[in-house]
Amino acid sequence: MDKTKELQEYILELKKKRNAIILAHNYQRGEVQDIADVIGDSLLLAQKAAKTDCEIIVFCGVHFMAETAAIFSPEKIVLIPDKEAGCSLASMISVDSLCKWKSEHPGAIVVCYVNSSAEVKAESDYCCTSSNAHKVINAIPEDREILFIPDQYLGQYLKNLTGRNIHIWPGYCHAHHKITTESVVRKINEHPEAEFVMHPECGCLTHCMKFADKILSTEGIVKYVKESPNKSFIIGTEVGILDRIKRVAPEKEVHPVTEEAYCEFMKLNTLEKIAWSLEDLEYRVTVPEDIAKKARVPIQRMLEIV
């Protein structure tokens, strides 16, 4: 048996012994996806984390995702295999800057993208993910001013789509920022037969949405590629998703817009670190109950809307 398989079998055994569940985001390494109980987007993983009966959740994703699991399951042990696995987008807004912004817009409704810290969620009115942001905005009374944090591209997209009075925080994901209009146009010219699907975090969203057949969450992209009768696709999101697509739709041809759309933080979770995580119950992600209690409100509102 090769080393990878051996390590995977060891993890699966340890997982059973520990009564643990392994949740993996769509951008995780292929060998990590192999051993996951659930692979999905932020919303699906948050829902699974909230429902599991397992005592331990190993979250193979980035810190805010594990935090969301901890917010909903304070009695469970939530682990992240590498504590450096942060999210560049989530770190673009602090609770202090949000509170200052709120004070400049009294009465505005704060909608926070799920890529945000627990403290920031605790100061927000609604949470949303890439798969439900439009529905969440539509659920807010029309006459209310909205502060959208922290992703500027998703915010601008929602503003264009709804015509609502939305103020946008200038944050962005460093990996999706590398998906430029030039790289999209080049790929479309190289593969004119392919459908183009993109994630709403893409830096070129406003310019390239006219070329897109669909704008979807990571899980939405996976499903769309699997179910579309077409064979060839250009994928505008982080390249880790290609492993997932190849797993569920091996007959499809997928072309990333650019290999540069790579999230090094997502890839910090390796098989070795997952094994150590289960052995030593490290690194535990917890959220103080006063913050978790406040952060549950916007997440719960989102779940009620969807």
Ligand code: 13P
């Ligand atoms: P999804 O919810 O679409 O998986 O997106 C999460 C994310 O962090 C994308 O960069």
